[in-house]
Amino acid sequence: MRLLAEALRAAVLDLLRRPLGALLATAAMTVAMCLLALFLALGTGARGLYERWSDQAALELFLSRGAPPDAVLRLAEELRGAPGVARVDVIDPDRALAEFEEAFPDLGDVAGLLGENPFGGSIRVVPARADASTVKALAERGKASGIVESVRWDREWIGALARIGRLIGGFLGIGALVLVGAALVTVGAVVRLALDDKRDEVALLRLCGAPLAFVLAPVLIEGALLGALGAGVGLLVARIVRVAALEETVGTPLEGLVHLLLGPGVPAPWIGGLFLAGVLAGMLAAALAAGRAALR
Amino acid sequence: MIVFEQVTKRYRPDEAALAEVSFHVEQGELVLITGPSGAGKTTLLRLITREVVATGGRVVVDGVELGRLRPGRVQALRRRMGIVFQDFRLLPRYTVEENVALVLRALGWPPARRRERVARVLEWVGLAHKAEEWPPALSGGEQQRVAIARALAPEPRLLLADEPTGNLDAGRSREILELLRQAHARGTTVLLATHDEALIAAAGGRRLHLVDGRLVP
Numbered sequence: 001m002r003l004l005a006e007a008l009r010a011a012v013l014d015l016l017r018r019p020l021g022a023l024l025a026t027a028a029m030t031v032a033m034c035l036l037a038l039f040l041a042l043g044t045g046a047r048g049l050y051e052r053w054s055d056q057a058a059l060e061l062f063l064s065r066g067a068p069p070d071a072v073l074r075l076a077e078e079l080r081g082a083p084g085v086a087r088v089d090v091i092d093p094d095r096a097l098a099e100f101e102e103a104f105p106d107l108g109d110v111a112g113l114l115g116e117n118p119f120g121g122s123i124r125v126v127p128a129r130a131d132a133s134t135v136k137a138l139a140e141r142g143k144a145s146g147i148v149e150s151v152r153w154d155r156e157w158i159g160a161l162a163r164i165g166r167l168i169g170g171f172l173g174i175g176a177l178v179l180v181g182a183a184l185v186t187v188g189a190v191v192r193l194a195l196d197d198k199r200d201e202v203a204l205l206r207l208c209g210a211p212l213a214f215v216l217a218p219v220l221i222e223g224a225l226l227g228a229l230g231a232g233v234g235l236l237v238a239r240i241v242r243v244a245a246l247e248e249t250v251g252t253p254l255e256g257l258v259h260l261l262l263g264p265g266v267p268a269p270w271i272g273g274l275f276l277a278g279v280l281a282g283m284l285a286a287a288l289a290a291g292r293a294a295l296r
Numbered sequence: 297m298i299v300f301e302q303v304t305k306r307y308r309p310d311e312a313a314l315a316e317v318s319f320h321v322e323q324g325e326l327v328l329i330t331g332p333s334g335a336g337k338t339t340l341l342r343l344i345t346r347e348v349v350a351t352g353g354r355v356v357v358d359g360v361e362l363g364r365l366r367p368g369r370v371q372a373l374r375r376r377m378g379i380v381f382q383d384f385r386l387l388p389r390y391t392v393e394e395n396v397a398l399v400l401r402a403l404g405w406p407p408a409r410r411r412e413r414v415a416r417v418l419e420w421v422g423l424a425h426k427a428e429e430w431p432p433a434l435s436g437g438e439q440q441r442v443a444i445a446r447a448l449a450p451e452p453r454l455l456l457a458d459e460p461t462g463n464l465d466a467g468r469s470r471e472i473l474e475l476l477r478q479a480h481a482r483g484t485t486v487l488l489a490t491h492d493e494a495l496i497a498a499a500g501g502r503r504l505h506l507v508d509g510r511l512v513p
Contacts, residue, residue, distance in 0.1 A: 006401070014389065017389045018389065200385065200387070201387050204385050204387070205398070205399070205402050206371070206374075207345060207347070207374060207379055208374065208375075208378075208379070208399045208402060208403070208450075209371045209372070209373075209374035209375035209376075209377075209402070209403060210371065210399075210402030210403070211371055211402075212371075214401075214402050215402070
């Protein structure tokens with residue numbers, strides 16, 4: 001514990017004794033982490049938007065009149081357990097009528113005019129992904145049950161959604177990979193450069209008989225502090241930029257788009273993960289900076 | 297204290313930095329390792345600190361045979377030595393006092409004893425009044441005196457000095473030699489590698505002369 005406290009003190013003192021170097025290193029890491037965080041925020045927004053669209057890619061299985069309720073429930077359960085299904089709702093005739101009246105209020109009391117509810121029951125299936133083959137398979141499964149009269153699904157809409165999904169997924173995946181890599185390499189390179197002159201100190205202390213822990217602990221702590229500083233400030237700046245963008249666009253034509261894309265923000269566990277990755281990259285770079293001198 | 301038996305060190309297969317070198321150094325001796333640049337003086341010292349391992353022969357330091365020394369025991373051996381370099385190797389971001397104290401801290405000396413010892417060695421090298429200064433603000437001679445204070449602070453049994461006056465003028469060299477002789481007079485074994493003829497003439501002590509990696513009479 002005493003060793004750790006002394007190492008922490010030595011690391012902080014060392015950073016304070018070369019403020020310009022620490023400041024420049026932090027600035028470089030801030031830019032990298034900020035760009036990464038903003039990209040991930042945009043990605044989260046785009047993904048949310050896609051999920052909202054995907055919700056509308058439901059297929060509706062219209063049930064035959066007189067379909068036995070237990071057979072309907074059995075089919076609904078079967079569909080819930082099918083792969084690629086996000087949600088299954090059983091719509092009884094009353095609910096179908098209520099939804100119709102809500103969607104078309106001008107048509108008034110249809111049931112009253114006809115003397116009976118013209119709608120039959122249905123099962124609404126929301127696929128987990130807008131994927132035409134999955135939706136088609138679900139439709140076939142419904143038809144094969146014998147209690148489904150017809151199936152409605154928008155083949156073009158689902159196809160377009162699938163393409164958009166693939167595009168967003170690919171763009172976000174590759175972009176995130178490149179930016180995560182770039183940010184971590186930046187953190188690592190900057191920390192390594194900032195601590196490069198520690199090599200002489202490490203070599204000297206090793207020649208004097210200093211234990212490895214004594215020599216490495218301050219270097220690793222210094223790397224972790226630099227990494228934490230860069231990642232922390234970068235994430236903070238990204239948050240400030242996001243909030244400012246949301247506030248500044250209120251009442252402008254961009255409001256909808258900006259709120260749609262930046263509104264959700266990066267999930268908290270991701271922020272924690274990015275911060276931790278920054279700290280670890282800093283430590284790893286510090287270990288590389290100390291290099292073979294520590295093991296001599 | 298130090299035994300070299302038929303020691304050879306090759307960095308490349310076709311060239312021996314040291315070839316079949318044998319000598320003994322007794323505890324408390326002052327020994328000069330002399331010879332021109334590239335004769336193998338630094339390699340000999342690096343074998344003693346076990347920065348490098350002999351290609352052939354046997355090196356024994358303070359009863360420990362270095363060829364058989366496990367890596368985990370190297371640091372314990374080095375704690376018995378103090379080293380002075382030609383280029384001083386002071387850490388520029390530490391004050392004079394901190395440079396000396398750092399080694400004691402690394403060796404686990406308690407703070408009160410550390411402070412007392414640092415004050416005493418700085419007093420001894422005549423730099424107590426510069427304890428708070430930064431190394432780049434000192435002259436070459438002063439920097440080397442700090443380096444000697446740092447090397448001797450842990451009270452080592454063996455002091456290795458590699459061309460300690462190489463970067464200093466004649467006057468400063470005499471000061472450094474005087475400090476090394478004082479350390480020797482207190483019982484420390486001193487190995488001084490140098491090619492400075494004036495220093496060799498003034499130093500006294502036994503002389504081991506190296507030429508092209510071989511000891512010559």
